[in-house]
Amino acid sequence: MVRFYQRKACIKALEAALESKMTVMAIQGILGLDEDISSGSEDGSSDEDEYDMDWEEIDDLLIWLHAICSEQYFGPRQTLEQPPAIHDYLMNKLEASRFKQEFRMTRLAFTKLCAWIRNDTVFQNNSHNPQRPIEEQLMVALKRLGCFGNGASVGMLARFFGVGEGTVELYTNHCIMAILRIKTQIIQWPSPEDRKEIKADYAEVGFDGCVGLIDGVLIPLAECPSKNGSDF
Incomplete structure (x- = not known):
């Protein structure tokens, strides 16, 4: 199951907001809109106020982002009493x-x-x-x-x-x-002598000619085997 981390989500949202705001202001700079704002025209005061508010918003986003990134955990940590070593x-x-x-x-x-x-x-x-x-x-x-x-x-x-x-x-x-x-040191194809011995062991339980079995299917048993029955 995918875990939801509130701290990570907040950081992602703040970064997206910063990127969006900076992109808009960069486009304004490319189009020369920021120059119109600073030209001192009659209706430029309201635009200039809005321009300043944009920078204040960016400053606020940066402050929030720095505050969250500076803390490893988003909320207070709960100390749990540890049980005795087992x-x-x-x-x-x-x-x-x-x-x-x-x-x-x-x-x-x-x-x-x-x-x-x-x-x-x-x-x-x-x-x-x-x-x-x-x-x-x-x-x-x-x-x-x-x-x-x-x-x-x-x-x-x-x-x-x-x-x-x-x-x-x-x-x-x-x-x-x-x-x-260490798998290459442990898992190796058996020698001819070992294969004969393994085949004989499998033949005794009804699998003649086998030198190995791979099966991930769980098979319910009516009764546990007589050998190592507790493992089943």
């Missing part, structure tokens, strides 16, 4: 099956993925303020990618992890960029 509990205390439910991978796979992307430049700042640990950023990203519908709401995830809504989007972008940069 990352340590999720990483070190949550039992393995529930960790997999939350982040759609085992804790071991999560740790390996962190090691793969830890040194990516996207997690390094050119300042004295380091970023939050990669584990925290990846938790936010995986939770967001693993949710469906309203569960993936940025606001809900921000409150769950105790971070800002913009931080949720920032962490997600960081992790996606880092993961994409």
